[in-house]
Amino acid sequence: MKLKIAIIGTRGIPNHYGGFEQATEFLSEGLMKRGHEVSVYNSHNHPYQKSTWNGVHIIHCYDPEYIIKTPGQFIYDYNCIRDARKRNFDVVLFMGYTSSSIWGKIFPNNCAIISNMDGLEWKRSKYSKPVQYYLKYAEYLAVKFSQYYIADSEVIKDYLDNHYKIQCKYIPYGADLYNNCKEDALDNYSLTKWNYFLLMARMEPENNIETVLEGFHKSNSGKKFMVIGNIKERYGQYIAHKYTRDDRIKFLGGVFDQSIVHAIRTNAHLYFHGHSVGGTNPSLLEAMASKVLIAAHENDFNKSVLHNDAFYFSDFQDAQYLINSVERNDTEINMINNNYKKIQEQFSWEKVIDSYHEFICACYHQFKKNL
The missing domain is CATH 3.40.50.2000 (Glycogen Phosphorylase B;)
Incomplete structure (x- = not known):
């Protein structure tokens, strides 16, 4: 009909x-x-x-x-x-x-x-x-x-x-399934595969950006931390100013070329998803479709999608621990593949x-x- x-x-x-x-x-x-x-x-x-x-x-x-x-x-x-x-x-x-x-x-x-x-x-x-x-x-x-x-x-x-x-x-x-990756896009940001952490979100308190960056700031990591999101608004300015002296943290602002976003996302060592309010968040599904290892804020929204296929954090100490300890072994690779399969079969x-x-x-x- x-x-x-x-x-x-x-x-x-x-x-x-x-x-x-x-x-x-x-x-x-x-x-x-x-x-x-x-x-x-x-x-x-x-x-x-x-x-x-x-x-x-x-x-x-x-x-x-x-x-x-x-x-x-x-x-x-x-x-x-x-x-x-x-x-x-x-x-x-x-x-x-x-x-x-x-x-x-x-x-x-x-x-x-x-x-x-x-x-x-x-x-x-x-x-x-x-x-x-x-x-x-x-x-x-x-x-x-x-x-x-x-x-x-x-x-x-x-x-x-x-x-x-x-x-x-x-x-x-x-979410769309991502297969091709424009890896040369990393060169523009002086990045190499698995040598940086990533957070991509609107600069809002409920996205736990300060929680994650505080954990990184207090960590002993030698990797970079890339932040994608508009920092022109009040809260974004506050965050950027607070961590301006940590030269490991780089604020890229808004990046709208999806091929570049995908390249940065899929090659990150660990992707932090800090959203704590809302439904099935689009950026979370896109991260799953990009085959990136995920650390998510521990709440029912995120756990109902990721289940056991992610690391979870509730405060900056949790984030600091993950930044210092997460490696890429068979368990982590299985988590990535399981999330990609969820996109294929459910999302x-x-x-x-x-x-x-x-x-x-x-x-x-x-x-x-x-x-």
Whole structure:
């Protein structure tokens, strides 16, 4: 059956921004190839201005975020929802809820509404208490005004099912498998294989960047430590300044050439993943797909993906111990291979898109049955 599907909640495709945009890029094209008519809502000032992209319809709506910052996100989502009400979509899929669920009373009422419930945004320490309170309320509204739900983490699914007494569908995020490696990219950074540690993340407290770097700073390692991420914001500046005298630590800023990112990632001696809040984190899956040895912050989100195929840390002493002691023997090679196999069998985009396709069709049929 051919369905008319709309995707709302991202800045648009092709991806120029982040995880939800990347997921929407893969998902929209994949659903179109499976026979559906797919429309994605884009910000009016998105770099891509055409009306179609790889067979996917693009609907541009006015987005004042570039003028008024965060409040503009709410206006943009309102404009998208108002437009969707005028079209005969069979299914509307919301990617996230932080600035859309407040408009729940005007969601289209003639189609199935599915919400991807994102991470537990209200737990993020970067937000003030009033913002955290609002995000928890927005989560409640998303549950109230949607009919069907997706969680990209089993931990989040369990929380939503138990807290709101709903039946949430677990569909993970996806990742591409990396095979080719542009090893000469290391030369630009004076790096050699397995002679450096790596951390790649947004400069935010809940990503435990200071914890990891403090562990390295106190270690006796002769290796370098490479940090990829924007250090222009306040917290990034603080971190860079704190460790400016440790000449082993190198801040590369944002690196956007994915072939270079892959080369730096796959050749690292140990990759630190410090994320402590959220669902199935895209950067973690990409690290697994790059065949790099992983040390992850010890929490349920990371352990539900990595299981026993990673080292774990909770504080800077743990990080320091791993930096001083981790070697590359058969056990470590097996951990790397097991994670790569997980990407092949559980987290490939084809499998993720198949799961979305099956769930969306099932939701539509259930919606029609309930009319």
